[in-house]
Amino acid sequence: MLSMIRDIPFIDAIAPVVIAAMLWTGANVFVIGPDFIAPRLADKTWRPQCNATVENAKTTAVQQWQDEIDRARQQQRSEQDQMNALTGALLGQFFGEDFNRAFGKDLSGAMTALSELETRKALQERFGHSGPVIPVTGDYCGCVIAEALEDRVSLGLFSASFRIWRPANIQRLDQLSTRLVASPRCGGPKHS
Numbered sequence: 001m002l003s004m005i006r007d008i009p010f011i012d013a014i015a016p017v018v019i020a021a022m023l024w025t026g027a028n029v030f031v032i033g034p035d036f037i038a039p040r041l042a043d044k045t046w047r048p049q050c051n052a053t054v055e056n057a058k059t060t061a062v063q064q065w066q067d068e069i070d071r072a073r074q075q076q077r078s079e080q081d082q083m084n085a086l087t088g089a090l091l092g093q094f095f096g097e098d099f100n101r102a103f104g105k106d107l108s109g110a111m112t113a114l115s116e117l118e119t120r121k122a123l124q125e126r127f128g129h130s131g132p133v134i135p136v137t138g139d140y141c142g143c144v145i146a147e148a149l150e151d152r153v154s155l156g157l158f159s160a161s162f163r164i165w166r167p168a169n170i171q172r173l174d175q176l177s178t179r180l181v182a183s184p185r186c187g188g189p190k191h192s
Contacts, residue, residue, distance in 0.1 A: 029156025
């Protein structure tokens, strides 16, 4: 059997390269990738990217919520102005302009406050919550990174390939720079 291997052309040149590649891959799978390369990339690259993406998502959620409130309030003001004009005309017609000047603003203020409460209640019913929905909670970034770093073999192969080959768990971490990724254990957005 050994003589058959010796008959392979260039075996004396190939064998050391194959053995070195196997040793390099083994060292990366068992030690270098999971214990040195991955934690450094997590601290220097993935966590800062993820934290920035989470902050951006939170800011976007708050801004979207504020935009919805502003739209609802604008609609409410428009309806309130129409109601005030109608009420003022009716009060002026039935009770006279003196009554309208004396009590019109008080009635208008009370109606505005009531309308504001109705707007908040309508928003809560429409969205099912009373504030912005933040897509992630807790230490989302730490959880997603820890989940990706559990697969020591793919981390080792990633490291052994000099970071050319990117397994699925590393690709998910790379996506954290642009968007939040859904994770069964860690949460995140439902669409992904």
